Amino acid sequence: MKKLTPSQSLINRLRTSKSLFFSCLLALTATGACSQKSITTDPVTGECTSLETRQPNSPDQKPTFAGQTRACGMTSTTAYQVEVLAKGLDKPWAVEPMPDGNLLVTEKPGRMRVISATGAMGAPLTGLPEVVAGGQAGLLDVALSPTFATDRTIYWSFSEPRANGNGTAVARGVLSQDNKSLSQVKVILSTQPSYTNTMHFGSRLAFGQDGMLYVTMGERSDLKTRPQAQEMNSHLGKILRITKDGAPAPGNPFIGQAGALPEIWSVGHRNVQSSAFDTQGRLWVVEMGPQGGDELNLIEKGKNYGWPLVTFGEEYSGQPVPNAVTVKEGYESPVYYWDPVIAPSGAQFYTGSAFPEWQGNLFVGNMKDKRLVRLKIENGKVTGEEHLLKEQNQRVRDVKQGPDGALYIVTDQSNGELWKVSPKR
Secondary structure (H helix, E strand, C coil): CCCCCHHHHHHHHHHHHHHHHHHHHHHHHHHCCCCCCCECECCCCCCECECCCCCCCCCCCCCCCCCCCCCEEECCCCCEEEEEEEEEECCEEEEEECCCCCEEEEECCCEEEEECCCCCECCCCECCCCCCCECCECEEEEEECCCHHHHCEEEEEEEEEECCEEEEEEEEEEECCCCCEEEEEEEEEECCCCECCCCCCCCCEEECCCCCEEEECECCCCCCCHHHHHCCCCCCCEEEEECCCCCECCCCCCCCCCCCCCCEEEECCCEEEEEEECCCCCEEEEECCCECCEEEEEECCCCECCCCCECCCECCCCCCCCCCECCCCCCCCCCEEECCCCCEEEEEECCCCCCHHHCCCEEEEECCCCEEEEEEEECCEEEEEEEECHHHCCCEEEEEECCCCCEEEEECCCCEEEEEEEECC
């Protein structure tokens, strides 16, 4: 590396200071807060420093474009506190804040309950259908109907037992006023085909601004089922778009196409356990890839996201993914990928007022490294990454924003917890 002269070093430091000053001025205008420490930069060159410094699993694979991996590290300047609202949850999988401040929480063995804003734990709701539990199977996501305030309808996904195996299903029901039971329970979607294992069910539920329900799917992991992520007569490895009654949503891209299931919205996914809409109504997902290939994708109608033909990373054995490449015409490249992986689960775009500096940022659960990931996304690219809650040392399974602007988190363990992250008092 060429050594800088004292005058060159001084010029670079002045340039860096000028850049930081204007960045700070913009931050002050937008949020009323200012810090020169939000993005980590080299004191001499002014270049940002990547948060990730570990050796990649697939060092020979190169990003398709600058910034596709190893974004600049950044640091929150707002102090926050983590309050444990509840303990003793059995592998909680999802948390869904309610308008009154209470929280719906699912537990993988097949229980769903309401926990109050102060942490009082309700009994398991009655009326739930049977689930297959074990491995990655069980009671999974839960989402409020867009009209929950008037109809108290909720939707949930689960691993459904079947005579010929099991599969991801979506049900809906009406939550009683006393938060103790579900009525009018109906399975509105039983995805196909059935298969017998306990892997890669997906499945996150998110309502779009169009009122439709978007359901993320896994491809059931096995080499036998993996190719179905590219097969149009299978729900496996797809994102589905359905009405509130479970019918294929009007305008789906493959309605009327011979051999294609009409619920399909996008194709070529491995195992999507994170999905969230941004304020522009765009759907983003973070999917578990192979070793060294977790992906952030911006989902568009009818697009193909590659798995298992186009992917970063390698098999868990260390061998290449058979016949796969990292980029190919006709397939969407991820907006961002992690190598090493984070094992993502749960996602939330922050829109609250409690943390102005987090406005528009995407939060993702990190189960592998036991932390919460914050991503800054600008013009369709990740420009900053921060890892929070490292001191708690627990697998973050889901994250949601409450009506109070706090983040609510459940941790993935047999003695799981529910946390509230709010500004430090």
